[in-house]
Amino acid sequence: MSESAPTREVARRVFADEFNDATFTFKESDDERAPLYSLLPTGAKANRVFLVGTLTETEDVGEDSEYWRGRVVDPTGTFFVYAGQYQPDAANALRELDTPAYVAIVGKPRAYETEDGTVNVSVRPESITEVDTATRDRWVVETAARTVERIEAFDEEGNEYARRAEEEYDLPLRRYTQAAIDALESLDEADGDDGSADARDEGVAESV
Amino acid sequence: MSDIQQTAEQLHDQFSEHLDVDVKEIKERLERYVDEYKIPLDEARRSVESHYLDEAGIERDELGRGGNPTVQAADVDAPDEWVDITAKVVDLWDPRSDSVAQVGLLGDESGTIKFTKWAASDLDELDEGKVYHLGNVVTDEYQGRYSVKLNRTTTITEVDEDIEVGDDETTVEGALVDIQSGSGLIKRCPEEDCTRVLQNGRCSEHGEVEGEFDLRIKGVLDDGTEVHEIILNEEATTELTGVTLEEAKQQAMDALDTTVVADEMRETLLGKYYRVSGPTLGRYVLANDIDELNDPVDGESVLIKARSM
Numbered sequence: 371m372s373e374s375a376p377t378r379e380v381a382r383r384v385f386a387d388e389f390n391d392a393t394f395t396f397k398e399s400d401d402e403r404a405p406l407y408s409l410l411p412t413g414a415k416a417n418r419v420f421l422v423g424t425l426t427e428t429e430d431v432g433e434d435s436e437y438w439r440g441r442v443v444d445p446t447g448t449f450f451v452y453a454g455q456y457q458p459d460a461a462n463a464l465r466e467l468d469t470p471a472y473v474a475i476v477g478k479p480r481a482y483e484t485e486d487g488t489v490n491v492s493v494r495p496e497s498i499t500e501v502d503t504a505t506r507d508r509w510v511v512e513t514a515a516r517t518v519e520r521i522e523a524f525d526e527e528g529n530e531y532a533r534r535a536e537e538e539y540d541l542p543l544r545r546y547t548q549a550a551i552d553a554l555e556s557l558d559e560a561d562g563d564d565g566s567a568d569a570r571d572e573g574v575a576e577s578v
Numbered sequence: 579m580s581d582i583q584q585t586a587e588q589l590h591d592q593f594s595e596h597l598d599v600d601v602k603e604i605k606e607r608l609e610r611y612v613d614e615y616k617i618p619l620d621e622a623r624r625s626v627e628s629h630y631l632d633e634a635g636i637e638r639d640e641l642g643r644g645g646n647p648t649v650q651a652a653d654v655d656a657p658d659e660w661v662d663i664t665a666k667v668v669d670l671w672d673p674r675s676d677s678v679a680q681v682g683l684l685g686d687e688s689g690t691i692k693f694t695k696w697a698a699s700d701l702d703e704l705d706e707g708k709v710y711h712l713g714n715v716v717t718d719e720y721q722g723r724y725s726v727k728l729n730r731t732t733t734i735t736e737v738d739e740d741i742e743v744g745d746d747e748t749t750v751e752g753a754l755v756d757i758q759s760g761s762g763l764i765k766r767c768p769e770e771d772c773t774r775v776l777q778n779g780r781c782s783e784h785g786e787v788e789g790e791f792d793l794r795i796k797g798v799l800d801d802g803t804e805v806h807e808i809i810l811n812e813e814a815t816t817e818l819t820g821v822t823l824e825e826a827k828q829q830a831m832d833a834l835d836t837t838v839v840a841d842e843m844r845e846t847l848l849g850k851y852y853r854v855s856g857p858t859l860g861r862y863v864l865a866n867d868i869d870e871l872n873d874p875v876d877g878e879s880v881l882i883k884a885r886s887m
Contacts, residue, residue: 420753
C-alpha cells in the first residue's frame with residue numbers, strides 16, 4: 371500500500387471488558403472534523419472497532435424518534451450499541467433482528483458522562499450483520515491475539531499510547547490477559563460440548 | 579551483423595515512415611563518418627539522424643528515439659516515459675473501441691502491465707503467448723495503475739524465447755468491514771478506452787453519457803492490524819454473492835433504485851472473514867479469488883502465549 375494515499379484506520383479488536391474501561395477519549399488535532407479516539411487501557415488508540423458477539427436484547431429507548439439500544443455479549447462482558455436516525459441501516463438491523471443472534475458490528479467508540487459523573491462507553495454502529503458461530507469463534511481468537519499483542523508491546527520504548535494509558539488509567543494489565551485466557555477457554559468448553567454431541571449423533575447413526 | 583549494419587537498420591526503422599530511404603544508403607552514410615572521418619559510431623549516428631531529420635522536415639521529438647531505458651513490467655512507476663520492454667503477451671482483451679487495435683496484458687519476470695495498441699499506429703498483430711521486444715513505447719498512468727501504449731514509432735520484434743511471468747499476486751485476509759460507495763450495480767462511461775464509473779450519470783472526463791451497467795464490490799478487509807482495500811469485478815462479485823449482472827439489474831428495476839443491490843450485498847457480506855488473492859493495483863488488491871473463512875479456528879497457540887505472560 372502506498373504511504374501517501376490517505377489510509378483508512380484499522381478497526382481495533384477489543385473485548386467488552388477492556389472496551390468498557392476505555393473511558394478516556396481524545397482528538398489529535400484541533401480540527402472540528404478530526405477523528406475522535408478512545409484510548410484502550412492496553413495501549414492503543416481506537417477510532418473504529420470490529421466486534422462479534424451475541425445480541426441478547428434490543429430496545430427502542432428513544433423519546434421523540436426511534437433510538438435503538440442493543441446489548442451484545444462476548445465472553446468477557448457486554449457492549450452497548452446505540453443507533454438512531456443517523457445510523458439508519460444499523461437502527462434497522464436492531465429493529466428487525468430476533469434475539470439471541472450472533473452479530474458482527476463495525477462502529478465507532480463513544481463515551482459520555484452521566485449526571486452522577488461516571489463515564490459510559492458505547493458503540494455507535496456503522497453496520498450490524500448477522501453472522502454464524504464460526505465467525506464469532508474466529509473473532510474471539512483474533513481479539514485474544516490482538517489483545518495479547520498490545521499487552522506484549524506495552525512496555526516497549528516509544529509506545530506512545532501505552533504511556534498515555536498509564537497516565538490516564540490505573541488499571542492492571544493482568545486483568546486483560548486473564549480476560550483473553552478466559553475467552554479462549556470458553557471456546558474450548560463449547561467445542562467440547564459440540565464434540566460429545568457429535569459422538570452421540572454418530573452413536574445413533576451406528577445403531578440405525 | 580556489424581554494428582554499422584545494425585545502427586543503419588535501426589535508423590531505417592526510425593525513418594521508414596517519414597522518408598523513402600533504404601538501409602544501404604544509410605549504411606554508406608554511416609561508414610563515411612566512421613571509416614573516413616574516424617568518428618565514433620554513436621556520434622556518427624547522431625549526425626546521420628540529424629541529416630535525415632532535416633530532410634524529412636521533422637523534429638527529433640517526433641522520432642522514435644534510440645537508447646530508451648529498458649524497463650521491467652513491475653518497475654514502471656511514472657507516466658509519459660519512453661521505454662523499451664521485452665515481455666510476453668499474457669492476455670488479450672476485447673478492445674472496447676474501434677480506435678484500439680489490441681489491448682491486453684504483458685508480463686515479464688517482475689510482473690504484469692497493461693498495454694494498448696492503437697489502430698491508427700498500424701502495427702503488426704501481437705499473438706498471445708509470444709514474447710516480443712517492444713521498442714519505444716510510452717508509459718501511462720490511470721488511478722495509480724500504469725500501462726504502456728504502443729504507437730506508430732514502436733518497433734515490434736518477436737523474440738524466440740519464453741519468459742516465466744512473475745507472480746505479483748498477493749493474498750490478504752480479514753473481516754470485511756466496509757463495502758464502499760461505487761459498489762453494487764454501477765454505470766461506466768462508454769467512451770473509448772475510458773470505463774470511468776459515472777457519478778449521477780456523469781463521467782469526470784466526458785460529462786453526461788449513456789452509461790453501461792457493471793457489477794462490482796469495492797470493499798475493505800481488516801484484520802485488526804492492517805487494512806486492505808479490495809475490488810471484486812463482475813465475475814468475482816457474482817461468484818461471491820450468487821447475483822448476476824442481469825439479476826442485479828432486475829433487483830434495481832423492481833425497486834426503482836440501483837442502490838438496493840449494494841445494500842443487499844452489505845447485509846449478506848459485511849462482518850464475515852474472507853481470504854482474497856489477486857494482483858495489486860495501486861492500493862487495491864484485485865480479487866481473482868475470494869473465499870469465506872468459516873473453518874474452525876485454533877486458539878491454542880494464543881492461549882499458550884497468554885498463559886505464559
